[in-house]
Amino acid sequence: MTVRLEEMNADEFQQYKNLAIRNFANEQMKSGSWESQEAISKAKQEYEKLLPEGQNTENHYLFTIRDGSKEVGMIWLAKRTDEKGFIYDINIWEGNQSKGYGKQAMQEMEILAKKIGLKSIGLHVFGHNKVARGLYEKLGYIETNIKMEKTL
Numbered sequence: 001m002t003v004r005l006e007e008m009n010a011d012e013f014q015q016y017k018n019l020a021i022r023n024f025a026n027e028q029m030k031s032g033s034w035e036s037q038e039a040i041s042k043a044k045q046e047y048e049k050l051l052p053e054g055q056n057t058e059n060h061y062l063f064t065i066r067d068g069s070k071e072v073g074m075i076w077l078a079k080r081t082d083e084k085g086f087i088y089d090i091n092i093w094e095g096n097q098s099k100g101y102g103k104q105a106m107q108e109m110e111i112l113a114k115k116i117g118l119k120s121i122g123l124h125v126f127g128h129n130k131v132a133r134g135l136y137e138k139l140g141y142i143e144t145n146i147k148m149e150k151t152l
Contacts, residue, residue: 003066008055008074010054010055012055012074013054021044060077061078071093083120087109090105123136
């Protein structure tokens with residue numbers, strides 16, 4: 001397995017964006033943050049705000065994760081300051097999960113981040129996503145704050 005990151009083209013970005021909006025809305029509903037009737041429109045607004053120029057938005061790096069010629073997922077890094085980056089999304093497509101692609105893609109992204117001058121990378125993970133949390137901990141990410149909520 002040889003994982004490499006390739007810049008997303010316009011078609012890959014549109015496919016990703018459609019999937020990401022649905023996924024983000026679903027994650028927000030699962031976490032109790034958004035109601036179902038507003039979730040899709042709120043998710044669309046978030047993506048329009050974050051990526052006004054699509055995959056060409058300045059300081060945003062959107063990549064297709066490939067193993068050879070096979071597309072196995074995507075990863076998105078944003079340069080927030082001269083030294084701090086933020087991974088907005090990493091998604092390994094169904095059927096390719098639990099094969100090490102996420103770990104390798106994160107490691108490749110760290111190499112790229114260093115090349116553009118970043119000294120740290122942050123990310124957000126939903127509390128209910130135990131698999132992702134485990135991966136990030138293995139890669140050396142530490143919890144910097146925890147938000148908790150109780151539904152009454």
